[in-house]
Amino acid sequence: MYYKIIKNNFLKGERDEMNRFIQYNPVKWIFGKGSINRLQAELSQFGKNILFVYGGGSIKQHGVYDEVIKQLEEMEANVYELSGVEPNPRLAVVHKGIGICKEKNIDFILAVGGGSVIDSAKAIAAGAKYEGDVWELIAEGKKISEALPIGTVLTLAATGSEMNAGLVITNADTREKIDWHSQHVFPQFSICDPAYTVTVPRDQTAFGVIDIMCHIMENYFHQGEGTELQDGFSEQLLRMLVETAPRLLEQPDQYEYREKVMYAGTVALNGTLQSGYRGDWTAHIIEHAVSGVHDIPHAAGLAILFPTWMEYALDSRPARFSQFASRVFGVKTAGRTEREAGVEGIQALRNFWRHLGAPAHLSNYGIKHDSLGEIADHVMKRGEFGRFCPMNRDGVLSVLRASL
C-alpha cells in the first residue's frame, strides 16, 4: 500500500486512540478463476511496446505463459521478454530491463510471477524514467515523479506486491537488500487467479503462507490503543491461515484453499490492516540484511527471526502477545500472567511453522557467528529503529545470536 502516517506519536513514546492516516490504493484487483481473460481489455489503453517480465520456467508449465503470449499476439503487441528473475531479485536483471525499456521505447511492463518478478518490474518501471542509476533511488530512498505503467499476473501468493507500492531489491555487489516505496509504481491492475498457484511446490507454498502471516503480524505488534477492528481483521486472517495451510499442504491442488491463501496474501499488505496504527517490521528489517548477505529464502529467514524477535520484544507489551496467543492459537489465559500466555503463543507459532516445514535455525543455512557483525552493520545503516520495541545494534545482535 501507499501508506503515510501524518502524525506518529508512538515514535515519541506517547499513545493516542488512533493514528491519523492517508490510505490510497488505486490498483485494480482482478480476482478469480479465469480472470486472465481481462488482460487484453486492461492493456488496451496503453501502447503496444510491452516488456514481459517473468522468472524461471514455471509459468511455462501451468499454461499462463502461453495464454499471455496468445493475448499479446492477438492485440498485435510488440513483446520483449525478460526472463530469469530469481528470488531475492537482483539489481542486474533490473538494469537489463531498464536497458530494454530505453532502447525499445517500452510503453508498458507486464510482470507475470510472484513478488520477485513484480518487484523487479517496479524497479524497472521507476528506473526507466530516471536519469541516474536506479540503485541510487533505492539505496538513498529518493522520490520520483513518474514511472512506466506496470500490470501483473500473480502466480505465487506471498508478498502482496501485486497490490501495493513497495519493492525489495538485492545488490549482489554490496550484499545489500533494500526496500523502497513510491506511489508511482502501483500496478495499474493485478490479475490474481488462484488456479495458477495450484502447481506451486510444497516448500514455496509453505513459505508463502509464512510470509503472509509475517506481514499481518508485523503490523499487529504496535503500541496503539483502541484498534479492535484492525486487530479483529488481523486475527481472523491469521486464524484462517492456521486452519487452511496444513490442509493445503495435504491437498495442494484443492482450489478452495489456494483461493483463501491468495486472497489473504493481497489483503495482508494492501492497506486494509495498516490504517490507523503502525507496526514494527523489525523482523523484516533484520531478515533483509540476512538474505542480502546469505541469499536464503525470505520466508525461511522470517520463520526463524520472527519468533526470536517476539521473545526479545515480549516485555515491551505483554498484553499484545497474550491477545495474539489467545485469539490466534486458542491459548488459555485464565489464571496466568500475560507474559506466560505470550510465551506459549510464541511457542505455538514456532511449532506451527515447523509443522509446515520451516527451518528453525540460521545455522541450517550455514550461517555462523562470524557473519553476524556484517549483517548487523547492514541493519544499522538507517539508524536505530523499532516502533514497538526499540532496537539498536546490541539488540539486533541479540536477536541474531538467539536465531543461530
Next chain:
Amino acid sequence: MYYKIIKNNFLKGERDEMNRFIQYNPVKWIFGKGSINRLQAELSQFGKNILFVYGGGSIKQHGVYDEVIKQLEEMEANVYELSGVEPNPRLAVVHKGIGICKEKNIDFILAVGGGSVIDSAKAIAAGAKYEGDVWELIAEGKKISEALPIGTVLTLAATGSEMNAGLVITNADTREKIDWHSQHVFPQFSICDPAYTVTVPRDQTAFGVIDIMCHIMENYFHQGEGTELQDGFSEQLLRMLVETAPRLLEQPDQYEYREKVMYAGTVALNGTLQSGYRGDWTAHIIEHAVSGVHDIPHAAGLAILFPTWMEYALDSRPARFSQFASRVFGVKTAGRTEREAGVEGIQALRNFWRHLGAPAHLSNYGIKHDSLGEIADHVMKRGEFGRFCPMNRDGVLSVLRASL
C-alpha cells in the same frame, strides 16, 4: 465501491467457493483529527473555480465552514456556494448545481457534509459533463465517460459515500428515489475528521450507526460458501458497533467513539467487505421506495424494514442467521435449531435498535395500507430481484405489511 461481479452463479441458484471479482477504489482516504489541513494540498492540482456544496447550517456551527473558506481564500480560489442540500437529496438542487457548473466553468466540486451532500455533488459532477438531463442517467442506469472531479469533507458517519462510486437521488415529482453508480464519480479525496461529528445530534448519530450496520448486513446475507474472512471482518465491525453505539449516545463528545464509528462507516462500503461474494440489498431497495414516496429518514426506514425482511428471508438459509445471532449478539446455539437461534438474533437486533431510539413501525410516520401499492410499484420497476431470497411483488407487499 466500484465493484463488478464477473460471474455470479448465485443468481442461477448455484454456489461456488467465491465469486470472481474486480475491486477498484482510487479514493485517497485522509483520516483523523486535523486532516482538514490537507485540503489545500489536495486541491492544488485542480483549477481555481470551485463549487462548494453543503447542507444546512450545521457546518457553520462546528467551524468546518470557516476553515474551508479560509483555505479556499488563501489559495485564491473562485468559490461558488450551493447550500440547502437536504436528507433524501432532491433532483432540484442537483439541477441547480449543474447550472452553476456550466455557467461558471467549474473545475472542481467540494462536498462538505454527509451522504446527501456527497451524493448530490456526485450527481452534479456527472450531470455537468452530460448533454441530456441527469435524471435520465440515473433513472435509466446509463453509463458516462467523464465527470467533474469531486472531493469531500465528511461531517456525518453513515452512508460510506465518501469512499465509493454510488449515489442515491430523489425525484420529488415522480416520488422516485434511485441509486446509480459510476467509477467516474469516485471522490479524488475524502477528508474524514471524527471531530467534525462530535456535534451531530443524538437521533442522527443513532441513524448513522443503523445505516452502517445495514450496509454490512446487506452484504453479509449472501448464498456463498467459504467466506469466513469476509464474514469475520463483517462480524467484527458489527460487534464493535453494538458495543460502541450505546456508549457514544451516552457520551456524544467522546472522540474515541466518534472515531470508531466514522472508520466503520467508510470500511462498511468501500469494497473491503464486498470482495468475493454478493449480498442481497432487498431492505435498501424497499426502503428507497418508501422514502421516495414518504420522505422518512433512510435509516429509520431500514431499522423497520431490515428485521422484517430477515424474518421473511430466514428460511432461505437459516444457518446464516444462526451464525449472525451467535457471533454478533452472543446468542446461544447449543441444543437449538438454526432457525430458533436465527429468530432470537433478529429479535436481539430489533431490541438493540429500539434501545438506540429507532422507530419500530412504518405507521409511526403515518404510513398506512393504502400507500403500500404505490411503494411496491416503485420497487418492482426494475423487475424481480433478491440474490439471497428471491423477491416478487407479493414478497415486497408481505414485508411492507409486516412493517406497518
